[in-house]
Amino acid sequence: MILGIDIGGSTTKITGFFDNKMISPMLVRATDPISSLYGAFGKFINENRLQLSDISFVMVTGVGSSYVKERIYQIPTGKVEEFYAIGMGGLFLSDISKAIIVSMGTGTAFVKAEKNRNVEHLGGTGVGGGTLLGLSNRMLNIRHFEDLIEMARDGNLANVDLFIKDITSEKIIGLPAESTASNFGKISDLATKTDIALGIINLVFQTIGVLSIFAARIDGTEDIVLTGNLTNVPQSREIFDGLTKIHPVRFHVPEHAEFATALGAAIAYASGGRFTEI
Numbered sequence: 235m236i237l238g239i240d241i242g243g244s245t246t247k248i249t250g251f252f253d254n255k256m257i258s259p260m261l262v263r264a265t266d267p268i269s270s271l272y273g274a275f276g277k278f279i280n281e282n283r284l285q286l287s288d289i290s291f292v293m294v295t296g297v298g299s300s301y302v303k304e305r306i307y308q309i310p311t312g313k314v315e316e317f318y319a320i321g322m323g324g325l326f327l328s329d330i331s332k333a334i335i336v337s338m339g340t341g342t343a344f345v346k347a348e349k350n351r352n353v354e355h356l357g358g359t360g361v362g363g364g365t366l367l368g369l370s371n372r373m374l375n376i377r378h379f380e381d382l383i384e385m386a387r388d389g390n391l392a393n394v395d396l397f398i399k400d401i402t403s404e405k406i407i408g409l410p411a412e413s414t415a416s417n418f419g420k421i422s423d424l425a426t427k428t429d430i431a432l433g434i435i436n437l438v439f440q441t442i443g444v445l446s447i448f449a450a451r452i453d454g455t456e457d458i459v460l461t462g463n464l465t466n467v468p469q470s471r472e473i474f475d476g477l478t479k480i481h482p483v484r485f486h487v488p489e490h491a492e493f494a495t496a497l498g499a500a501i502a503y504a505s506g507g508r509f510t511e512i
Contacts, residue, residue, distance in 0.1 A: 236291045237278065238500030239271060240319070240493075241298030242339075246270035247493050248278050251500035256327075258282050259493040267298030275306060293499040293509060295319040305512055312509040314499040317355040321347030322507060323498025324459040327488035333457040334450045337495065338464035340364040342442050344449045356449050361441045363464055369434045374427055379467070382431055386469055389432025396420040410479055414440060432469065439464075439473040447481045459486045461494035 235252040246264070250257030262277055264270035271294070279286070292306045295314040305311045324335030325347050332348040334356070343358040363379070370376040376385060396419030399411035417437040421430075446458045464470065465487050474485040490497075502509050 235284070235289055236293065236500045236503055237275070237289055238319075238323075238496040238498065239274060239292065239294045239296075239299075240316075240496035240499065241267050241271050241294055241296040241302070246274040246296075246298070247496040248274040249490075249493050249496045249500065250278065250282070251497065251504055254504075256490060256493070256497055259490050259496065261492075267301050271298065271302070271306075291503050293503050295495060295499040302512060311512045312503055313512055314502045314507075314509045316495065317343060317345050318353045318508055319495045319498035319502060320461065321345045321353030321498065322501045322505070323494035323496070324461050324488075325349055326497060326501055327461070327490060327494055328457075328459045328486045329488075330457050330459065330486065332455055333459045333486070334446055334453060334455060335459045335461060335494070336442065336446045338362055338442060338460065338462035342445075342462075344446060346449070346453050356453075359441065359445055361438055366434060366438050366464075369437075370431065373430055373434065376431070382435070383467060383469070385428055386431035386435050387428070389426075389428040389430070391429070391432055391436055392420075393425040393429040394418055394421050394433035395436065408480060412476075413480060435467065435469045436473055439467070439470045440477070443474050443477045443485070447477065447483055450483055451481075456483050457486060458483055459488065459491075459494075461488075461491045463492050465491040 235250045238249050240247040247261050249259035262274040264273050289309050292309050292311045294302050295316050320337045321335050335345040335347050337343040341360045341362040344356040346354040370382045376382050395414050396416040398409050398413045398415050
């Protein structure tokens with residue numbers, strides 16, 4: 235089995251890759267990258283009742299992988315550039331041969347990926363999960379994703395956002411009347427905390443969605459694969475679906491999308507892709 239490990243600052247995602255299948259993806263939190271890495275490795279080995287000899291290669295990626303200077307438990311170990319892992323993992327999970335892969339974490343990265351060809355990092359935006367938590371902390375005194383999501387369930391965007399129908403009575407071809415003209419452009423004194431919570435979520439995901447659409451348009455593709463932790467925000471599905479009413483694209487959220495980068499690291503080795511052995 236090959237292990238793919240995506241090491242963040244305080245969380246690590248790990249998955250096995252065997253017989254061209256993803257095996258037992260899981261996440262571990264810790265106070266530093268190395269503790270998180272070894273905690274995830276130990277948990278994976280224990281829960282899957284494996285021996286170290288069952289692991290043929292370990293592939294690490296992510297910002298925390300810079301701290302890995304030697305082999306993990308003397309198992310052959312390699313390091314994969316994060317954007318390459320994002321592209322490889324996104325294509326595998328979606329079973330699409332060419333797409334824009336969007337990695338939604340603290341910030342957001344956009345990657346152009348095509349099977350059997352190079353993966354290219356197109357750029358990114360600082361708008362992401364960090365934006366969600368920062369705005370909700372400042373505006374609502376909410377500091378956890380779960381609380382923000384729950385608060386937003388009954389929100390009404392009409393009390394927060396300015397819609398096309400608010401500024402014109404004429405029909406505009408290609409722009410439904412309910413399209414957003416300005417995020418938070420119509421926030422009223424009647425807006426509740428639930429309205430504001432939904433407005434924050436809508437702002438972040440519309441920004442990510444529109445930027446990914448522009449990237450897809452430049453690349454000439456209609457497929458956009460969404461990956462990363464933010465794929466678990468339930469309100470995001472409706473927001474992305476709304477964008478497809480305006481733009482001719484297809485958003486894909488594959489199963490286990492939050493583990494795409496870890497999986498892509500393992501696939502990089504299995505497919506003979508780019509990596510550096512430690």
